[in-house]
Structure formats: structure tokens, C-alpha cells
Amino acid sequence: MEYALRVALALNCTINHHNIFARKNYFYPDLPKGYQISQYELPLGVNGWLDVELESGETKRIGIRRVHMEEDTGKLTHQDDGTSLVDYNRAGVPLLEIVTEPDIRSGEEARAYAMKVRQILRYLGVNSGDMEKGVLRVEPNISIRPVGTAKFGTRTELKNLNSFRVLADGTAFEIARQTAVLQSGGTVIQETRGWHEGRRETFSQRTKEEAEDYRYFPEPDLPPLHLDDAFVEQVRASLPELPDTKIARYMAEYELSEYDARVLAEERLVGEWFDTAVSKANAAGTTPKSVANWMINELFRLMNEAKLNIDAIQVTPTALVELIGLVEKQTINNNTAKEVLAEMFATGTAPAQIVESKGLAQISDNTAIQAIIDQVLADNPEQVSRYLEGQDKLRGFFVGQVMRQTKGKANPALVNQLLDAALNA
């Protein structure tokens, strides 16, 4: 119930404090008891909403009609030979059902909505959101109506959609199928349909010929559950900062682009990693924006290559901020810092220690760099003459030579400044 309450609150629902569980009676082999415990008249949460970002870039508000608890049923697997298998392992496990208002208009909207719900469920620590394992199931109810009419058409329900892509494709297919049926003068039958991946089309699974009488009555084995205000407020206070709030904060306070803010807020753990790093950025002499850039451009690349999530890496937020601080203080340059980060990622060693033990500290000593430049110019008289004759491109050659001599540690700005002085002397 506490998890359910978290979700209902995160979806902006009005909370019913008085919760009654009901028995829903029906005969089907997926129910070992012959009835399902559910919430019927008074769902935990009602009248909520969720803002969903569509591919077009616009934000759409999807109404949440109800959020209620019930128990999961067994999993039926229909085999090609006409037999069916029942897996009761998940039967009786608490299940949360979230029902939207009829606000979704396309397969892509359905997918965007479902992904946003999954993101929130993960943020709340309620569900892993793994559709292939069936711990998150999305069952779109689809109907068609002529533009401008208020009454909804007969709906079909799609079940057993095991990915967000199939959710989008199945919904799109069903919209097209129903449109074709209606345009050819046919009628849509109310039924449950499945998705055939090979044929990439929906097919009829179960037709409800008449409305079933579920004979709902109050569940006699579960007394009414009253959630008092203190409990609801305690759960509300324990909710983590949710993605939309986080993104807005990143953009407003840290001046991140919307894209960067979204990337960092996509998963709760990444956002929290970033927040921790930011909290130490000022002391290390760097900025949230730099931290964001380093995470998105460098750290995520290393994580992708190693196929590691942020909770599995050896680099700590403190270490990354220290590394960026070394760059800001010009102890090392950018390219060196990338090498150091790779080393940190591989071994977990602190950046200062890597710089120290490998002698990577940037040379910012005028005299030392001047000496190397003098040496490079003396060793390459031919290139110096060609440069002086107008082959400006050779300037890069001299910089390269200086960097090679210093193993890349020379402060690039200083090299440029001193080289120009020497060549133009």
C-alpha cells in the first residue's frame, strides 16, 4: 500500500483515505481462488495527471482516472497445439493498476506515456519497469470515432505487449485496422487482442460476448484499510524529487540545456550522482555546467563502453569534480584529463594521485616552455624558413613538436603565446 500511495501521489492523484477491497468473482484458470482481490468502488487514487513529452517536443497532459491495488493473476501461455499453460508464480502478488482518461491519440503518445510512467516508477523504487519480464504491463484500450463526435466507439484491448516498441506499433496497427473496418462499413467487436510479432499485426484472443457479472462484494478476509493523514503526508514527504522538477531545476539553477537536463534526469541514480557532484563543484573551483559536460561527454562514453550503470562504476562524484578542478586550475589540460578519467574509471584511483604518479602535471613554467620552443626552432631551421615565407600551416607542426617533447603536458595557451612571440620576433 505504501508503494501504491507513492505512485498515486507522484501521479498527482486525490487520495482516498478509506480503502475497501472487493472480491471480483469470475471463473478463469488464471485465478487459483476463483476470485480476484481488487479495489472497486473506492480506488486509492483518483483524478490525477501526468505531463508527457511527445516526439514533436510539445508536452501533453494525460489524465489519470484511477490508481488502485489488486492481486496479480497467473500467467497463461497459449500454445500452438491449442493447449494452454498456467504459471501461478505471480498469482496473488500485489499489483498496481493505473488507468488513464481517454486522452491518448496515437501509438507514439501511448509509448511516450508508458515510458514516462516507467521512469517515475523507477524513480520511486517501486518497479524495475521491465516489460519483457512482465513486471510492467501496458494494455491499451483503443477505439475510433469520427472527428467532432463526443461518443467513443467500441473499444478493443491489446494484451501481452512485451516492449514499448510493440506498444506503439500495436496501437498504431489497431487504429489503422479499426479505421479500415469502419470505413468499409463494418463494426468493431469488443474483444481482447494480442500482437503477433511475426506477422506484425493484432489478432483476436478473447471476445466478451456479454457483460460478465463479477458479483463484487467487500473482501471479507481484508478489513477496510484507513490511511490517516499523518501517514499520507509522511509518504508524500519521502518522495524523491521527480524527473520534471529535476529537469526544471537543472535548467533554471545550472543553466543546462533542456537536452542535457533530460539526459541527467533520465534515471534517478544518475540525477543523484550529478546532484552529489554539483554539491562539491564550487569548493573544487568548477561549475555545475562543467560537471554536466564531463558526465555527458566523457563519463557516459566510458560507461557505455564498459556497459556499466552509474551505481557500478569506480569513479565517485567527488573524484570527478576533483579532476575537473585540476583542469580549471590548469594543473592538467583537457586531453590529459580525459586520460586521467579513463584511468580513474579503470582503477578507481584518485585523479591527483594519477597525475602525481605519472608526472602528468601541466608545464606552465615560461622558462621551461621557452627553452623547449627554442630547441624545436633550432632543430627545424628549414620549417622555420618556410613558415617565415608564408606557410602558416607549419605553426601547427611547431606546436605538435613542443607537445611531443613535453609528452602533451605543456600548457597549450602558454605554448601558443610563446611560440608566436618566438616566430614573430
Place this chain on the structure above:
Amino acid sequence: MDISKLSLVELRAMLRRGEISSVAATEAMLDRIVDVDNDLQSYLTLTDELALEQAQAADTRLANGDSTPLLGVPVAVKDIICTEGVPTTAGSKILEGFVPPYDAFVVQKLKAAGAVILGKTNTDEFAMGSSTENSAYVTTRNPWDHERVPGGSSGGSAAAVAAGLAYAALGTDTGGSVRQPASFCGIAGLRPTYGRISRWGVIAFASTLDQVGTFGRTVADTTALFQAIAGHDPNDSTSLNVPVPNFEAALTGDIKGLRVGVPKEYFIEGIDAEVETAVRRAIAKLEELGAEIVEISLPHTSYALPVYYLIAPAEASANLARYDGIRFGPRVTGSDMIDSVKKTRALFGPEVKRRIMLGTYALSAGYYDEYYGRALKVRTLLKQDFLNAFEKVDVIATPTSPTTAFKIGENVDDPLAMYLQDIFTLSVNLSASCGLSVPCGFDSKGLPIGLQLIGNALQEATILNAAYAYEQFASWHKQLPVHGKL
């Protein structure tokens, strides 16, 4: 000394003093079961080997001075309560051969208390009945007159205790199924407050009314068994998480100043005159013992029966939906799955089928408000009757049953006459009070009569002490059925 005539409390004291062994007591019970139970038919399953093992283990512990509450005491368990590794049928063919993989909470408690479990006793199918005639296996006979029923549904447990085939026994009481057979068999039977005892592992009939109860030949014996099984169980959401008082210590026999209410609605036309006389005489004795007698009214009493026969069947219709031959008990194979389920469910007896149909109807669309929904509302009024009464009195005294034990076959063709057996007991279940039956005399046929004492929620100690005081004074419990009548 006839070991089988000892009370539980006497036996327990002798076991602790080493004057008798648990093995000897257990063997005495088993021997007597062999002698008597072919006629009486109180047990469906005997667990004699297991019982002797438990008795031997108890004797070892007793020898070491172990004083676990029921250590070494042989008891019986109604066959609607799950016992690990021991068949549990609920008196139904549909559970024939079902062997539970776990013990009900109350059986766990019994074992923890050191009790020796002799076997499983007969019951009306799924506890639906008042005579054990609805058992799919046997009809138990009344130890006082073998032509007559022992009452029900827990008739097997009541008969076994009355006949000296167990020192105490567990029953269940959904509408009177402990108190009415206790009354018919001349023993004490307690139906505790709903939630006082866990229902986990008790095969469900009507979930808001079911409660495990206890039988003993004396009030003290009944109390000792109750003490051992009461308590909170997190596996049952309706189990009350409240302290369990020391009920045995509460049996002081002092009822001076106890306010005893006598509801006028319970002395109605149709009540057997000898029953009324005996009950009124018992109430007079309570007054002699220092109680104050107050006439009270429970105005909604006449609605208890219709309310009960809407609510209990409605809950049963859902609770019994799981018996489809797929997971428990026998399966009758048909042409396809639905056909198999239909044929398997034909194994239910007629009374169970009747109640499933009644309940399904009462819950169906278009009838819910008129039947089930209205029954819930009237149930609230009935509860209010009792709450109002318990502002004025501590205990309510009534007959347990309008008659004494009836003849086998007398009511089988008349369900309504059978339902009327529970007219005085149903309200306790509907109102979440607690109640007990204690012997208060015999009719001219020599059949026991029961006095029902009803207490407010969680006031078991009050009614047990009142019954104990009366019992000490009246001593009906000292009369035992004569084996020769069987």
C-alpha cells in the same frame, strides 16, 4: 480409576505430578475410540501413531519438569482445520484425499502447547449444517441417545468430548456450530470473539463469521484449550493484535454484581417448554449467586436468520469457487476443462450446492442491493442492538437452542427447520460478540439442555467466569452419558 472420565484440568495436574503418563492417557482414549466410535462415528481420521509419538515425547518432557500448558493432553481437531500430513476433508467429497502441506495456526499453537492430537472429527460439509447429517462421510450420533444427532456442524468434536474420546476439542462456529452441539451433547463450548483466534489454515465457509471455538467437558477445560490457541497471527488480516488475558486465572467463580441481561425476544413461541424452564431456572441461579438480572431488548433479533442466510452463503459462494478439481482433491474428467469443472463440482452435497446458489444469487447484478447490500445494513443494526445492550449489562443469557437434540433424519427434508436450530446463536456471529454454551439441565427424555451466555467483544473472561460459577453451583457436568446406550 477410569482415565477417560478425568477432566482435562485433572489430567493435566496428574501428568505434571507424574501420577499418570501421557501415553497411558492417549492409549485410554484410543482404546475407548476403538470400543465406542464404530457406533458413535465422531472421528473421520485417527492419527493414533502420531498421537502415541507425541505422547511419548510429552512424557519425556514431563519427566524433566516441563509444564508447557497442554503438554501430554490428548485432544481432537475438527476436520475443517488443516493438519500437516493428515487428510483434511471439511466433511466433503470434494476434498477427499486432500492432505494439507501445513498446519493451521491453531494447530501450530496446539502443538506448541504440547497437546497430543488424536485425530480429525466429523463435520457437516464445509460446516454447513446443524446435525452432521450433511457430512459426506458419516452421521455422528449423540452420546446421550444414539437415535439422535449431536448437533453441528462441529458435532464430531462435541460427541467425542462428551463420550470421553478426547479431553477437549477444536470446532468452528460460523452461526452456532460450536454452541449448539455443545448444548446437544451436554458439554461446554466457546465461540470466542471474531479475530481472537486466527482463521489461517481453517477452511473458509463464511469469512466474516467463521471463528474457531473450543469444547471441554467443563468450563475450565474449554478455557484451557482456548487459552492455548488465542492470539494474534500476522497471516490473518482479521486477527486482532490485542493482548491475550489469563483466562484460566479469571475463573474465580465470583459473579457478585454481574449484570445479566435477559432478552425478551429470545423466549418466543416455538421454544421447547422444558428448554425454557431449564434456562429460566439457570438464570435464577445466577441471581442466587449474586448476579443482577435485567430484562433487555434486542429488537432486530428476528432479522438475524434472514441476514445470516444472505451473508454466509454469499461469502461461501466465493470461498468455495476454488474447488474445481484442478488443485485440491479429486477430479472428475469431462470432455473439456469447463465440463471437467462442472462434473467435479457435482461432488458437493445438496446443502452446499443450495448455499452456493443462494449466495451467488444474492450477489448478482440487480439483486446485490436488494439482498446482500440490505443484509449488511441490517447486520449493522443487529450489532447496534448488542452494543446498546452491553451498555446496561455485562452478560446476556439465553437458551442455546430452542430444542434438545432431534432425531436423525427428522429435519433433513426441511432446510428451514434445520436453519431455525441456530436462531439463538446466529446473532453472536453477526454482531462480533462472543458466546458460549454451558449445560443447564436435562429434559424428560434425558437429553442435555444448554444455557447460552453472550459477552461483548473480547469479554470472553466475563462469560467464562459466569459459566464457571454456574457450573460449580449446578454440577450438571458431573453427569456423563452412559456408554451402554450406544
